[in-house]
Amino acid sequence: MLSISQELVDKIIAHAWADHPDEACGVIAGSVGSDRPERFIPMENAERSPTFYRFDSMEQFRVWREMDDRDEEPVVVYHSHTSTEAYPSRTDISYASEPNAHYVLVSTADPDNVQFRSFRVLDGVVTEEKVEIVQA
Amino acid sequence: MAIEVRIPTILRTYTDGAKSVNAAGATLSDLIGDLESRHPGLKERIVDDSGLRRFVNVYLNDEDVRFLGGLDTPVADGDTVTVLPAVAGGKR
Numbered sequence: 001m002l003s004i005s006q007e008l009v010d011k012i013i014a015h016a017w018a019d020h021p022d023e024a025c026g027v028i029a030g031s032v033g034s035d036r037p038e039r040f041i042p043m044e045n046a047e048r049s050p051t052f053y054r055f056d057s058m059e060q061f062r063v064w065r066e067m068d069d070r071d072e073e074p075v076v077v078y079h080s081h082t083s084t085e086a087y088p089s090r091t092d093i094s095y096a097s098e099p100n101a102h103y104v105l106v107s108t109a110d111p112d113n114v115q116f117r118s119f120r121v122l123d124g125v126v127t128e129e130k131v132e133i134v135q136a
Numbered sequence: 137m138a139i140e141v142r143i144p145t146i147l148r149t150y151t152d153g154a155k156s157v158n159a160a161g162a163t164l165s166d167l168i169g170d171l172e173s174r175h176p177g178l179k180e181r182i183v184d185d186s187g188l189r190r191f192v193n194v195y196l197n198d199e200d201v202r203f204l205g206g207l208d209t210p211v212a213d214g215d216t217v218t219v220l221p222a223v224a225g226g227k228r
């Protein structure tokens with residue numbers, strides 16, 4: 001289960017709309033082992049594409065080092081799908097490489113029904129999990 | 137002196153959980169060979185027949201080695217090499 005504040009959910013969805021129709025992506029850092037997402041870090045989609053995203057490698061390096069220095073880890077790795085449902089694609093699964101992360105997918109395909117879903121992806125196996133909104 | 141190699145969470149199974157390990161070599165390619173001799177299995181998670189795996193980013197100090205010399209990039213004692221999984225995906 002992903003426990004996350006409404007404020008962070010809103011920030012992810014706002015970022016998805018800001019970059020729509022391109023895919024938006026980013027991470028939410030939290031203390032190592034806490035499983036609590038706390039620090040919102042929108043990332044640049046180096047691909048600037050409606051069908052693909054990739055963290056800019058130098059931005060990722062700076063952000064990962066900063067997390068390391070603060071004893072944080074990427075608790076949430078998020079991205080948006082802008083014309084398909086919020087479910088991990090084959091590409092998403094093949095790249096998923098943070099074993100402790102919740103992979104959040106947002107779909108902006110239907111403006112009246114924005115999807116926000118969370119998954120674990122381990123060794124190519126996708127498991128959807130419940131999202132619980134908690135007090136910040 | 138040695139070269140410090142920082143290992144991402146997903147590859148720490150090869151380093152007994154260590155966040156960073158030491159290795160030696162004159163180029164990144166040599167260094168990865170030396171890593172493999174100390175931590176068998178690590179090499180194939182970083183490189184394949186065509187070079188650096190596309191799922192992986194490798195940095196020498198503060199630079200992405202893809203913008204340097206790739207596997208031929210010279211390395212020296214005191215350098216830090218950081219391995220990170222690339223974060224990417226998409227709708228297909």
